[in-house]
Amino acid sequence: MNFATVEFGIFFAIVLALYFVLSHRWQNRLLLIASYVFYGWWDWRFCSLMLISSLVDYFCGLLVDRERRPDLPAGRRKLVLTISIVTNLTILGFFKYFDFFADSLALLAGEVGIRIDPPTWRIILPVGISFYTFQSMSYTIDIYRGKLKAVESLPDMMLYVSLFTQLVAGPIERGAHLVPQIVNPRTVLPERFSSGLQLAFVGLFKKMVIADTMAVVVNSVYSSADPSGSAVWLATYAFALQIYCDFSGYTDIARGTARMLGFDICLNFRLPYLAANPEDFWQRWHVSLSTWLRDYLYIPLGGNRHGRWKTIRNLMLTMLLGGLWHGAAWNFVLWGGFHGLLLVAYRRAGNYRREKALTFETRRGWRFWLSVAVFFHLTCFGWLLFRVENMAQAGRLLTALVSGPFFEPLSIPLLRMVAAAGIPLALFQLYQYYRRSAEPWVGWPAGLRAVFYVLLFYGIVVFGAPEINEFIYFQF
Numbered sequence: 048m049n050f051a052t053v054e055f056g057i058f059f060a061i062v063l064a065l066y067f068v069l070s071h072r073w074q075n076r077l078l079l080i081a082s083y084v085f086y087g088w089w090d091w092r093f094c095s096l097m098l099i100s101s102l103v104d105y106f107c108g109l110l111v112d113r114e115r116r117p118d119l120p121a122g123r124r125k126l127v128l129t130i131s132i133v134t135n136l137t138i139l140g141f142f143k144y145f146d147f148f149a150d151s152l153a154l155l156a157g158e159v160g161i162r163i164d165p166p167t168w169r170i171i172l173p174v175g176i177s178f179y180t181f182q183s184m185s186y187t188i189d190i191y192r193g194k195l196k197a198v199e200s201l202p203d204m205m206l207y208v209s210l211f212t213q214l215v216a217g218p219i220e221r222g223a224h225l226v227p228q229i230v231n232p233r234t235v236l237p238e239r240f241s242s243g244l245q246l247a248f249v250g251l252f253k254k255m256v257i258a259d260t261m262a263v264v265v266n267s268v269y270s271s272a273d274p275s276g277s278a279v280w281l282a283t284y285a286f287a288l289q290i291y292c293d294f295s296g297y298t299d300i301a302r303g304t305a306r307m308l309g310f311d312i313c314l315n316f317r318l319p320y321l322a323a324n325p326e327d328f329w330q331r332w333h334v335s336l337s338t339w340l341r342d343y344l345y346i347p348l349g350g351n352r353h354g355r356w357k358t359i360r361n362l363m364l365t366m367l368l369g370g371l372w373h374g375a376a377w378n379f380v381l382w383g384g385f386h387g388l389l390l391v392a393y394r395r396a397g398n399y400r401r402e403k404a405l406t407f408e409t410r411r412g413w414r415f416w417l418s419v420a421v422f423f424h425l426t427c428f429g430w431l432l433f434r435v436e437n438m439a440q441a442g443r444l445l446t447a448l449v450s451g452p453f454f455e456p457l458s459i460p461l462l463r464m465v466a467a468a469g470i471p472l473a474l475f476q477l478y479q480y481y482r483r484s485a486e487p488w489v490g491w492p493a494g495l496r497a498v499f500y501v502l503l504f505y506g507i508v509v510f511g512a513p514e515i516n517e518f519i520y521f522q523f
Contacts, residue, residue: 079202
């Protein structure tokens with residue numbers, strides 16, 4: 048079920064109507080049923096995978112909880128944790144990566160004269176599997192580390208894994224943040240309900256007007272057999288707008304609908320295109336994933352505690368695996384490796400402490416804005432690697448960038464479309480930056496807010512793309 052559809056509007060209205068007349072316990076049961084209906088809307092068979100993750104981590108969590116099982120030896124506790132991790136990664140690895148690794152092995156063997164015929168299974172990728180397996184796995188790890196107590200109620204644990212507002216594209220929640228909101232009664236104040244509705248509406252505008260319109264530009268250029276260099280540049284800028292408004296729009300809807308139900312979902316985007324360096328970028332783009340990789344991969348590998356070369360190794364491994372998390376294709380691995388190289392290069396170049404301090408909270412001078420402009424273009428180059436469907440297409444687009452003319456009159460319509468979407472968005476984000484607020488409209492006078500939402504509504508009606516695309520991160 049897509050957030051940007053009438054079906055979801057009807058579904059959510061029914062959930063809300065029942066939700067506010069039920070007690071806390073039955074609210075949770077309603078949300079659990081609604082979450083499985085929401086996920087099963089794509090394919091009910093894949094609900095079983097989510098159920099397996101929930102059951103395994105529920106029982107593993109009970110066993111590794113030191114307060115509940117103080118008699119369990121450390122070795123047994125670690126074995127139980129291993130069972131949880133292996134189960135989740137096996138589910139994720141089989142459904143997401145089996146075909147990729149099998150085909151890659153056959154291709155590699157063919158290069159050295161060995162013929163391998165991999166199984167011809169064409170495994171369907173369950174929607175959002177990377178999100179809920181990471182969320183479920185982190186629950187058991189945090190209990191093992193003593194940061195969280197195990198949930199006593201199995202339905203509550205199942206709701207933690209499956210809460211439909213952020214199920215299929217995050218943000219990836221942590222047990223310490225979300226579990227208390229599930230097990231304790233929730234109060235929905237009128238102002239919180241109103242702000243959640245407003246946030247969801249803004250997210251819907253981002254998705255339907257900006258992201259889906261930019262998708263038309265991107266698809267037309269990237270699928271062209273002989274694109275011009277200027278067209279590729281403009282389409283890459285368009286994709287930067289598309290993926291940001293698509294993913295942050297989903298997050299806004301997820302956080303807004305959750306807030307209307309009394310939940311507080313973590314912030315996943317903090318004006319990422321105003322980052323001046325890669326570390327700052329990853330503290331602002333898909334924050335829930337970058338912090339997950341930091342806490343459960345980079346730091347356990349050793350982080351930056353064991354010298355320069357091991358730090359570089361840990362950064363590259365983390366970013367390569369982070370790229371692979373996004374999809375079972377080599378372009379995602381290259382994209383992750385590219386960002387890993389950026390992290391390493393920025394750490395090695397110049398005074399790192401000064402560069403680290405160069406963020407939009409602390410700097411506003413021309414050096415900051417120059418750093419932002421440079422890193423934005425590096426980010427866009429990475430988006431080209433992210434967006435391509437295969438390496439042949441990547442080669443064709445990169446060749447057009449370096450060999451074609453920088454600007455052609457035929458690209459003027461594309462320029463107008465990108466500017467019409469990008470300039471208002473950039474100006475509004477600068478307003479958010481100077482106001483130091485992710486939701487500045489909440490504090491506006493009632494009349495100004497009314498005008499703002501009327502404009503958003505008519506923007507969706509008049510300028511919304513004729514075809515609604517699936518959210519990009521549904522495939523991850």
